[in-house]
Amino acid sequence: MTDTLNLTPDERDAELDLNQLKQLVGLVEYDAATDRFPVTGWDAIVFDVGNATMTANYYQLVWGMDLVAYAGPETGQRDHKSFVLKSGSIRFVINGAVDPDSVLADHHRRHGDGVIDIALEVPDVDKCIEQARRAGATVLVEPHDASDEHGTVRTAAIATYGETRHTLVDRSRYDGPYLPGYRPAESSRVRRPGEPKRLFQALDHIVGNVELGRMDEWVGFYNKVMGFVNMAEFVGDDIATDYSALMSKVVANGNHRVKFPLNEPAVSKHKSQIDEYLEFYRGPGAQHLAVATNDILATVDALRANGVEFLDTPDSYYEDPELRARIGEVRVPIEELQSRGILVDRDEDGYLLQIFTKPLGDRPTVFFELIERHGSLGFGKGNFKALFEAIEREQERRGNL
Numbered sequence: 448m449t450d451t452l453n454l455t456p457d458e459r460d461a462e463l464d465l466n467q468l469k470q471l472v473g474l475v476e477y478d479a480a481t482d483r484f485p486v487t488g489w490d491a492i493v494f495d496v497g498n499a500t501m502t503a504n505y506y507q508l509v510w511g512m513d514l515v516a517y518a519g520p521e522t523g524q525r526d527h528k529s530f531v532l533k534s535g536s537i538r539f540v541i542n543g544a545v546d547p548d549s550v551l552a553d554h555h556r557r558h559g560d561g562v563i564d565i566a567l568e569v570p571d572v573d574k575c576i577e578q579a580r581r582a583g584a585t586v587l588v589e590p591h592d593a594s595d596e597h598g599t600v601r602t603a604a605i606a607t608y609g610e611t612r613h614t615l616v617d618r619s620r621y622d623g624p625y626l627p628g629y630r631p632a633e634s635s636r637v638r639r640p641g642e643p644k645r646l647f648q649a650l651d652h653i654v655g656n657v658e659l660g661r662m663d664e665w666v667g668f669y670n671k672v673m674g675f676v677n678m679a680e681f682v683g684d685d686i687a688t689d690y691s692a693l694m695s696k697v698v699a700n701g702n703h704r705v706k707f708p709l710n711e712p713a714v715s716k717h718k719s720q721i722d723e724y725l726e727f728y729r730g731p732g733a734q735h736l737a738v739a740t741n742d743i744l745a746t747v748d749a750l751r752a753n754g755v756e757f758l759d760t761p762d763s764y765y766e767d768p769e770l771r772a773r774i775g776e777v778r779v780p781i782e783e784l785q786s787r788g789i790l791v792d793r794d795e796d797g798y799l800l801q802i803f804t805k806p807l808g809d810r811p812t813v814f815f816e817l818i819e820r821h822g823s824l825g826f827g828k829g830n831f832k833a834l835f836e837a838i839e840r841e842q843e844r845r846g847n848l
């Protein structure tokens with residue numbers, strides 16, 4: 448049995464505690480030695496946005512992230528600006544075109560602000576690419592080294608849904624701030640007195656919206672190409688309201704650090720939220736990023752004070768006697784959750800608290816979830832109906848229902 452449950456270097460840097468992390472994102476033991484495509488965890492979430500300079504500021508000022516690295520015209524990268532931000536073990540890379548002829552500008556015109564790359568940390572890039580090729584995946588970038596005075600990083604990339612990719616990164620021989628070509632950078636903002644060190648610690652899951660009828664194909668991709676295992680399964684009626692319906696299955700890497708729920712629209716009376724996403728993103732893509740916090744109440748209060756808008760949860764949700772009976776005792780009184788609109792779900796393993804933001808950009812596409820797990824390894828299945836009803840009220844306001 449290979450012991451894979453060690454902190455990653457990013458988690459060590461962030462001073463995360465292994466036991467706390469196990470609870471925070473639901474890590475499990477597994478045998479990496481038999482894994483054909485071993486994945487250690489997340490490396491970076493790379494965004495293409497219309498204005499990286501301002502977006503990077505937004506994530507620092509509003510979401511409390513720290514700027515750690517930068518590349519752009521000043522560092523010899525003429526095509527685009529790239530800001531690297533961290534919060535706990537999470538790394539975001541915010542890219543925006545400088546040159547109007549940049550491929551990023553074309554991508555942005557089609558998709559708007561969104562995730563272009565879900566980069567994963569792997570111990571052996573070549574082994575993964577060999578397996579990916581054998582299993583029929585599209586290899587976008589062959590394995591290669593990049594070096595500077597901090598050492599060498601080996602990367603390669605494969606295609607996943609839509610125009611999204613997985614770059615595979617082995618940074619075990621590298622101690623620079625991000626990748627060769629980036630220089631260290633620091634936030635110029637000053638933290639307010641009493642402001643917490645960070646508002647969230649780790650990434651829990653990223654949901655992908657895929658085409659109608661193709662969810663099982665993408666589940667198969669993650670099973671066959673990347674050796675991911677199936678987790679909870681939601682199908683059809685489980686998460687249908689009168690208007691919105693979707694099918695969803697969840698795959699995870701061996702240690703469950705990386706979890707990908709995959710949604711496809713299901714037939715319903717009106718356009719579902721997945722259809723709306725597919726229309727405005729012009730195809731499949733990453734729908735929401737769930738970030739883990741060990742104090743969702745404080746995080747929600749801080750984010751709201753910074754201007755983040757969350758989906759409303761109807762009072763009826765909290766007053767529903769069925770819900771009260773189902774969720775039992777949680778760490779705070781229900782009234783504390785209700786006043787903030789935080790949802791709660793329970794399964795046989797425990798419970799979780801969660802809340803969803805409104806879409807962050809101009810298009811009704813990418814949004815965030817905050818999640819605080821207490822034993823539950825689920826994704827809030829019990830909340831989907833309550834949540835969808837709230838989303839539909841927003842869709843109706845946009846005239847897209």
Ligand SMILES: [Fe+2]
Nearest residue numbers: 654737816826
């Ligand atoms: Fe989620």
